[in-house]
């Protein structure tokens with residue numbers, strides 16, 4: 270089916286056809302452990318993975334996928350970074366392993382809904398179709414176990430309204446610290462030269478405030494769009510900022526990213542939702558393992574004796 274579309278030379282065909290063929294019978298480079306014993310959720314939402322870039326935190330995502338499972342999984346856009354791949358084809362084995370794991374999940378029976386974002390917009394033309402059990406959609410509506418209706422979309426739909434200062438949302442904090450350091454140097458030099466004080470950090474602070482305002486404005490626009498659709502809430506990604514907020518009675522959920530935050534949004538079987546910060550989950554798992562280790566050693570010693 271995919272070949273038929275590629276013959277029609279759709280937009281981004283050169284990228285799509287550059288991917289290796291996925292053979293689920295072949296083990297991935299990092300072998301997948303047996304799926305039993307995983308933490309189960311009703312639903313998982315992840316987005317902004319940016320496969321095909323060095324920024325993607327593939328190791329943590331593989332750990333996540335090997336530890337959790339769900340009835341339904343939503344891939345909320347920017348899964349593959351077509352913009353970067355078009356410039357330079359970067360595709361390490363670990364990125365292949367992630368696609369392999371997702372396709373394998375679909376084969377095992379997890380319902381997988383893929384909502385392409387702006388970086389993987391070349392897949393939007395396939396909306397309404399399924400490939401390897403992965404449903405491609407422009408947006409989706411999800412009903413939670415307790416009956417709330419959530420609209421699921423990537424979020425770049427709102428860029429046109431707020432294109433200005435977009436880059437600031439991604440640099441905010443790092444930029445602020447850099448500016449503070451620079452500011453210190455600039456004022457030292459100016460003082461030595463007998464020049465009046467000029468605050469670079471004051472300007473930096475204003476810019477950071479803009480970034481915070483950008484995020485707020487984005488969240489409010491998305492919530493307003495959900496209210497217009499008469500749903501109880503919205504799940505999106507795009508701005509790489511995991512968040513839950515109630516905005517005028519609408520639940521705003523952002524599932525974060527796998528570049529810096531490494532977050533996922535999950536729905537428990539009772540409909541309760543939670544944002545997971547995966548580095549924290551790994552840290553917790555390791556302290557738990559350490560706490561249990563002495564008892565296990567003692568038990569095995571007792572058994573041996």
Ligand SMILES: [Mn+2]
Nearest residue numbers: 347386387507
């Ligand atoms: Mn995006």
